Amino acid sequence: GMPTDALVQYRRASTIDPGQCEIETAIARVLFTIGRIEDARPRAAAAFRECEGSPEITALLAAIALSNGEPALAESVLVAATAREDAPVELVVLMGQSLLAQEKEDDALDFVGARAEIDSVSPAVAYLHAQILLRLDRPEDAASELIRAHGLDRNNASVVELATSLLGSLDRLDEAVDLLESFLETRGARARHAATLARTLGLLGDNARALEVARAGVERFGETPALLRALGSILFDEGEVDESLAAYERVLELQPSSVQALNFIAYTLADLDMDAERAVELATRAVGLSPESGIVRDTLGWAYFRAGRFDEAVVELERAVELGETDPVILEHLGDALEAQGRIEEAVRAWERALDQDPGRDSATRRITAARRQLDMNSLDEGTNE
Numbered sequence: 001g002m003p004t005d006a007l008v009q010y011r012r013a014s015t016i017d018p019g020q021c022e023i024e025t026a027i028a029r030v031l032f033t034i035g036r037i038e039d040a041r042p043r044a045a046a047a048f049r050e051c052e053g054s055p056e057i058t059a060l061l062a063a064i065a066l067s068n069g070e071p072a073l074a075e076s077v078l079v080a081a082t083a084r085e086d087a088p089v090e091l092v093v094l095m096g097q098s099l100l101a102q103e104k105e106d107d108a109l110d111f112v113g114a115r116a117e118i119d120s121v122s123p124a125v126a127y128l129h130a131q132i133l134l135r136l137d138r139p140e141d142a143a144s145e146l147i148r149a150h151g152l153d154r155n156n157a158s159v160v161e162l163a164t165s166l167l168g169s170l171d172r173l174d175e176a177v178d179l180l181e182s183f184l185e186t187r188g189a190r191a192r193h194a195a196t197l198a199r200t201l202g203l204l205g206d207n208a209r210a211l212e213v214a215r216a217g218v219e220r221f222g223e224t225p226a227l228l229r230a231l232g233s234i235l236f237d238e239g240e241v242d243e244s245l246a247a248y249e250r251v252l253e254l255q256p257s258s259v260q261a262l263n264f265i266a267y268t269l270a271d272l273d274m275d276a277e278r279a280v281e282l283a284t285r286a287v288g289l290s291p292e293s294g295i296v297r298d299t300l301g302w303a304y305f306r307a308g309r310f311d312e313a314v315v316e317l318e319r320a321v322e323l324g325e326t327d328p329v330i331l332e333h334l335g336d337a338l339e340a341q342g343r344i345e346e347a348v349r350a351w352e353r354a355l356d357q358d359p360g361r362d363s364a365t366r367r368i369t370a371a372r373r374q375l376d377m378n379s380l381d382e383g384t385n386e
Contacts (some may be wrong), residue, residue: 025051025057040064055081055088062094071101082111083130089122096128099314100135108132115146119236123153130162143167143175150179155188164196173204198230202237210234216330225251229260243271262286263299270303279303287316294325298333305337313337328361335367344371344378 015139022045044061051057059082065074068226075098081087082095099108116122116129126149133142146163153159160183166175183189194217201210214231221227232247242253245268251261262282270279272355283300290296301316317334335350348371354364 022051025054025060028057030062032060034066037064037068039252041068053081055091056123059088059090059094062091062098065096066094066097066101071098075102076099082286085118089119089124092119093128095126096125096132100132105132105135106164109136115269123149123156123159127151127156127159127162134166139166139170142171143170147175147179150182154182155186157183157188157190157193160193161196164200168200168203173200174202177204191217192226194221195224195226195230198227198234202230202234207234207238211238223250223254225255225258225261228254229264231265236268241268244268257289259286259290259293259296262289263296266303267299270299270306273306276303276307280307282311294320294323294330295327297323298325298327298330300331301337304335310337310340314341326353326357328358331357332361332364332367335364339367339371344375347371348375 007091010385024043027118028040028044028047030039031043041062041064044057044064047054047057048061056228058077062074063079064070065077069094072092078091078098079207086088092112096108096112096115096285099105099111100327109129112125112129112132116125119125128144130145130149132363133139133145136229143163143166146166152161160179161372163179164176166171174214177200179198180193180200183193184197190381198210198214201207201213211231211234214234214291215228217227218224218231228247228251232244232251235241235247236244240382245265248261251258251302252265255261263286266279266281266283280300280303283303285298286296287293287300297316301313301320303312304310312335317330320330321334327373331350331354335354337348338344338350349367351364351367351371355361355368358364
């Protein structure tokens with residue numbers, strides 16, 4: 001390939017005119033680019049000594065040190081070069097990364113924060129500044145810097161992905177939508193960005209636009225698992241169960257080991273009483289792939305319940321709770337399965353736990369009331385028989 005061809009040419013030049021630090025720098029950069037870090041390092045170190053003050057070799061040696069897990073060495077290489085206010089942005093970013101890698105967040109903030117004011121139009125510095133602010137648990141400030149970085153470079157996928165994730169966690173979904181819509185107009189957009197936009201619109205309750213984005217994404221990028229999952233989820237919310245299942249079935253064709261697809265199809269088939277036996281089959285596969293997932297265990301337990309296999313249902317549902325799942329739906333499922341075994345008092349305790357998690361859960365209240373009435377009747381019957 002091109003890097004290897006370039007390496008041959010640079011080595012020829014080095015043979016003809018040995019000791020030229022520019023040529024040694026070029027050779028070291030190609031070696032680093034093709035992953036031959038151990039070969040690149042001594043050449044870069046030699047060139048660093050020969051080309052003292054060269055920003056290119058300084059950046060390369062620091063990058064090699066960082067990739068080799070030596071951030072302190074990277075910092076020592078960069079410290080003199082980055083002391084000047086006119087230091088190249090690449091060196092500033094590498095210095096910030098070396099400080100972060102050493103968990104020197106406060107030093108990184110002082111250094112990069114000052115440079116963010118000087119290099120106010122550098123998206124790379126704004127992005128790094130945001131990462132430091134996040135590490136210091138300042139998400140609102142980080143979000144502002146990420147939005148600024150996106151405004152400076154609308155083609156940077158890393159900026160958009162971190163920004164939309166952060167804005168989502170801050171419940172600023174409208175702003176996340178704006179960033180994603182802007183990014184989807186660029187050549188760097190990929191299927192995952194369309195899927196994220198569709199899911200975000202769905203969270204905002206705008207299913208019409210979400211469907212439009214998901215379908216446009218499939219037309220533009222083809223059928224990808226991420227887009228099909230987004231499409232399937234939105235269709236399900238719209239009550240289009242058959243279309244929703246078809247989308248997830250297609251995910252399963254593309255990714256037979258997709259736990260998300262297996263779990264979604266199995267739970268839907270079980271919960272809507274459509275095909276309990278197939279639900280058991282798919283959920284069993286999902287548990288095999290993700291045995292420590294309480295959510296997946298719940299699906300298998302619920303499928304067993306719908307199939308009338310109550311003993312197996314209780315085992316799986318109790319395991320789901322043991323794995324830390326205290327979702328009221330799962331606790332309600334467990335109560336239902338215990339009731340089906342005739343273990344009414346234990347069922348009531350499970351439903352009461354569900355009610356503790358969600359005090360307004362009417363279904364749990366109704367189950368508890370009916371079960372207590374049954375227990376009272378049983379008690380009366382026993383007294384009469386005596």
